[in-house]
Amino acid sequence: MLKRWRQTVTWTDIVVWAIGVAIGIAIIVGTIRTWQAGQYTAEQWINLTISGLKLGSIYALIALGYTLVYGILRMINFAHSEVFMSGPFTAVFLAKYLDSIGFYNTYPLISLILITLLSAGVSITIALLLERVAYRRLRFAPRLVPLITAIGASFFLQYTFRGFYGNDIETYPNFDFLKGTWTIGSIAIPKTDLLVIVSGFMMMLILYGVVQRTKTGKAMRAVSEDKEVAALMGIDVDRIIVFTFGLGGASAGVAGILYALIYQNVHFYMGFIPGLKAFTAAVLGGIGNVVGAWLGGTLLGLIESLGPNLFLQGLGIPAANQLKDGIAFTILVFILIFRPSGLLGERISKTKA
Amino acid sequence: MSKRILGIVSILMVLSVLLVACGPKPYECTDSIGCVTVAPDEPVHIAYAMVIAGPDATLGIDSRNGAELAVDDHGGKVLDHAIKFDGEDDGCSAEGGQAAGTKLAADPTIVAILGTSCSSAVRVAMPLWSAAGFTVISASNTAVDLTLAGNENQHPGYLRTAHSDAVQGKAAAEFAYNKMGFRKAATIHDGSIYAEQLQQVFADNFTALGGTITAQESVDPNQTDMSGVLTSIASGAPEIIYHPIFIQAGTQIVRQARTTSGLENVALMGADGMFSPDVVEGAGDAVEGVFVSSPDFTTFGPDYEAKFLPAYQAKFGSAPLSIFHAHAYDAMNMVLACVEKVTVKDNDGTLHIPRQGLRDCMYATKDFKGLTGNLTCTPTGDCADPKIAVYEYHAGEYPPTKIWP
Numbered sequence: 001m002l003k004r005w006r007q008t009v010t011w012t013d014i015v016v017w018a019i020g021v022a023i024g025i026a027i028i029v030g031t032i033r034t035w036q037a038g039q040y041t042a043e044q045w046i047n048l049t050i051s052g053l054k055l056g057s058i059y060a061l062i063a064l065g066y067t068l069v070y071g072i073l074r075m076i077n078f079a080h081s082e083v084f085m086s087g088p089f090t091a092v093f094l095a096k097y098l099d100s101i102g103f104y105n106t107y108p109l110i111s112l113i114l115i116t117l118l119s120a121g122v123s124i125t126i127a128l129l130l131e132r133v134a135y136r137r138l139r140f141a142p143r144l145v146p147l148i149t150a151i152g153a154s155f156f157l158q159y160t161f162r163g164f165y166g167n168d169i170e171t172y173p174n175f176d177f178l179k180g181t182w183t184i185g186s187i188a189i190p191k192t193d194l195l196v197i198v199s200g201f202m203m204m205l206i207l208y209g210v211v212q213r214t215k216t217g218k219a220m221r222a223v224s225e226d227k228e229v230a231a232l233m234g235i236d237v238d239r240i241i242v243f244t245f246g247l248g249g250a251s252a253g254v255a256g257i258l259y260a261l262i263y264q265n266v267h268f269y270m271g272f273i274p275g276l277k278a279f280t281a282a283v284l285g286g287i288g289n290v291v292g293a294w295l296g297g298t299l300l301g302l303i304e305s306l307g308p309n310l311f312l313q314g315l316g317i318p319a320a321n322q323l324k325d326g327i328a329f330t331i332l333v334f335i336l337i338f339r340p341s342g343l344l345g346e347r348i349s350k351t352k353a
Numbered sequence: 354m355s356k357r358i359l360g361i362v363s364i365l366m367v368l369s370v371l372l373v374a375c376g377p378k379p380y381e382c383t384d385s386i387g388c389v390t391v392a393p394d395e396p397v398h399i400a401y402a403m404v405i406a407g408p409d410a411t412l413g414i415d416s417r418n419g420a421e422l423a424v425d426d427h428g429g430k431v432l433d434h435a436i437k438f439d440g441e442d443d444g445c446s447a448e449g450g451q452a453a454g455t456k457l458a459a460d461p462t463i464v465a466i467l468g469t470s471c472s473s474a475v476r477v478a479m480p481l482w483s484a485a486g487f488t489v490i491s492a493s494n495t496a497v498d499l500t501l502a503g504n505e506n507q508h509p510g511y512l513r514t515a516h517s518d519a520v521q522g523k524a525a526a527e528f529a530y531n532k533m534g535f536r537k538a539a540t541i542h543d544g545s546i547y548a549e550q551l552q553q554v555f556a557d558n559f560t561a562l563g564g565t566i567t568a569q570e571s572v573d574p575n576q577t578d579m580s581g582v583l584t585s586i587a588s589g590a591p592e593i594i595y596h597p598i599f600i601q602a603g604t605q606i607v608r609q610a611r612t613t614s615g616l617e618n619v620a621l622m623g624a625d626g627m628f629s630p631d632v633v634e635g636a637g638d639a640v641e642g643v644f645v646s647s648p649d650f651t652t653f654g655p656d657y658e659a660k661f662l663p664a665y666q667a668k669f670g671s672a673p674l675s676i677f678h679a680h681a682y683d684a685m686n687m688v689l690a691c692v693e694k695v696t697v698k699d700n701d702g703t704l705h706i707p708r709q710g711l712r713d714c715m716y717a718t719k720d721f722k723g724l725t726g727n728l729t730c731t732p733t734g735d736c737a738d739p740k741i742a743v744y745e746y747h748a749g750e751y752p753p754t755k756i757w758p
Contacts, residue, residue, distance in 0.1 A: 039588045047614060051580035167410045169601065169635045190612060263577045265604060265635050267408060273575055308581050319571035321582035322544060 056301020057200025081275020127249030286342030454478025522554025
């Protein structure tokens, strides 16, 4: 037994495990010390949790795009962060126009639907263009080739949109009906946050339903299992791939509007960091898995929001909040080491393109 | 026979010596770090390294506009040579400074550089430029250490017309403590040396006046969600948050502070990096009542109102985008004045600009009548005539209104 153990475990494993354990202890010690210090009230923890959930919902919606495309094509579509940026950065001009003619706050629901449709429409268009122009010809190329193409496409899109709309930060006008808070029990939740959290969850359910319950979803799963056999069974593989990109684009476009409702400011570079985080979330949840993407996004948002105040501050680290991205990416590294398939594993089995 | 040959040779030698003496004597560069030679039909090359793209672009574009107006005032020429004014984006970051620094340092035609926009960038770029022999003058670097004698970030050839943050941070602390009567303050920086040093100067002065600093937090310049940092700050219950950072993160702090429990009524104060129309646009209604420190425009000379602003409006079609246009205008004028002073001009129009001579002339600047005041440079390159004021933003209005002193 011991001998077998000694044969299979390498020094690298031991070092990695030791680091993992050390980080675990640091987290526990930090958390205990923060609780003992009692610096924050329960209300503040609840607020941080809500803010983590809303951030997580946005990561989750973007992560769905990564996950769907990965499930089908086994490629990371790194230009997806620009699909996310293109929608809200275009719809902001419609929102501003509606605001200037006074329509925006007179018919807020219609306005919200209009800008969401425009945002989703633009994001879908960009996603489909990407698929047609950048990826389709490379479908049978080695895996590294479409990956690098994706990075190139990402820069191309960023600077194209900068060319269209300029460098400046554009700002969404506020919806009056989203100001203030709703009180559930004794907890006051900002209306915008609740809207974002609920829409994120709904969107995940819808996508899950599409993949698991519809005929097209069945075809998607078939294509992801084996493209050739799926084609033999009469499935139009191209059409399914286009549909998948469209679905990812739509969820990115909706995510963009939710992002804009919270943070208001949009600019050509806005997709980069959320895109990276969403990719982390997708890997965390298990890439290729719709529920996993939502779970990963939500967890990541929570960790980012609670982490610095919860355990870094307890460890006496000054200015802990600037390390929140550090926490997120440390998690990514550790998942890749300890559980490469993510929390919910990779649903679609072994076949590699 | 041999005597005749010797005679001819000696006559030839004497003649050749005479000929050499009569011909035009070529300029000999005696400058310790070399000269820039500008052929008769070539322009004098002055480069800029400013942030001209990305979310902080207004800062750099505004300075560049100011410098271009100074070039226009000279009719686009110095010593009958055209002025070539082009440059690189400094990205307002160390990475951008590295890229712009390397690229410009490789161009030997450059006489002087206007820039950078951000202290983080010049900290990386300046060692390269100093070694290349350039004279560098910045209109908007305010980090204290850049002109602090005997400091690793103070390099020969560097000057600035912007105020040092030792002045700005002190003014902000005095405003918060004396004028507003605040006793508890928190600060936020974004890891840039500009913000980090400025908040430290503020914290030191605020403590010295008798106040308490409840937290010194930091954020990422691209961060959008501030809930964690603001909750952390709220637990110390400060009366004012001093956040001398840049527009993108700064507007998010302004927006989100208003909805963080415990911070609904806290006073917010930024520094010159947040003096921009983009703040009014980006922060929306939340900008109401936000303080911002900046050079005091009312102390700028009469030419500022009467000549500079109309010229700016006419050429660029807008009011100034940020606050360092006049500093850049002065910087360009100082460079051109010194180039005129130290350059040796050949009869055919060739210019020889001694690099060390130019630096010496710049450092010796005394009582230079600029838009921003009477500029006198210290031996380490602090040339500003700093007068700081505090302004207050109102929703939908730009510029903000001056409230102190």
